[in-house]
Amino acid sequence: MMKAREEKLRARVRSISDFYHQRGRMPSFSEIGEMAGLRSKNAVFKFVNKLEHLKVLERDAKGRLIPGAIIAAPVKVLGTVEAGFPSPAEEELVDTLSLDDLLIQNRDATFLLKVSGDSMSGAGILPGDMVLVDKGRAPKSGDIVIAEVDGEWTMKYLRKRGESVALIPANPNYKPIKPKKELKIAGVVTAVVRKYG
Template sequence: MHDLTPAQQRVLDFIQAEALASRPNPTLREIATHFGFRSHRAAACHLEAIKRKGFIVSDPRRARSLRVVSPWLKIRRRIADIPIFGSIPAGFAQNREQTTEGCVSVDVESIGFKPTRNTFALRVTGDSMIDRHILHGDIVVLEHGPEPRHGDIVAALIDGESTLKTFFRKSGKPYLKAENPKYPDLIPAQELMIQGVVRALLRRLEK
């Protein structure tokens, strides 16, 4: 595969930059204007070369139909936006946007499952889950709904706040093992509202 010339690379960079800025794909004339070409043919010429070398494709006679086919974009999976809640409201209502603190965007493969409407994230506070290697400041991604299994880490609602607990079965009965000294070690799972099962974790180390 041929490499791009510097001029062609600049054009490709511009196209990618526009896409990154979530602007529509540039037209020939927009590209020409950006680089100061007096004729949009120059842009077309560059695009033809970049196309020939396999870096972009476009549909004939279709406005703004440029697509970059970088090897990474092929690998790149669906990006999911998962909302981060400060604390989950009791009812787990539908109006999630209001209580959202922000969101993490990760690709589906990295976290190992496909986020649904019932997927959300929490910022972990306190070191109560340090034995499960979850630290203060970590972001945990949870799934709301499924029945937790023995040993799963779950978020439970206690006094209006979400707390991470370990789910256990003791002689068939479901219990939550609190890692926080403020609460008794074993709590019958029925008495608490389990809000989600931890599926993934995102940590950012101090710089």
């Protein structure tokens, strides 16, 4: 009886995980109810609380469902690779690691943006890349920031010298930007994600 219940729970968690990985978002309460075969809102609410208790999912500051460690599937870490001269390597499972845990420090304050334009190519950020932005981090000189300058959005290095503030591109074809009226910094870039193929 206990084993059958565990299998049922595992299957339901797998359904939620598949949904998350296929659609890039967590299912709603009603979608979870459909997947789990639960008809009443109360049953779904109790089930979601159980999943929260098991750390399958969590809630953000606004109460929205976000994936827990089980859904944000970890990837195997097989060791290191030499980027200089080739060296013999053996595949060995060192650990597992969730990319969320590696790349995101402040889940509630982090968002993704797709890059267009090549003004940051010298920093290794190319058109089509995705950047992770932490809006909770205090920007400091030298950080790559997402900023609204005089009503227009851009991504550049932040440079502060005394009272003077400028946004510096990482491509010599572009000029530094000095705000004429207003500069609002939306967040600090913490990681770049590039997919090959």
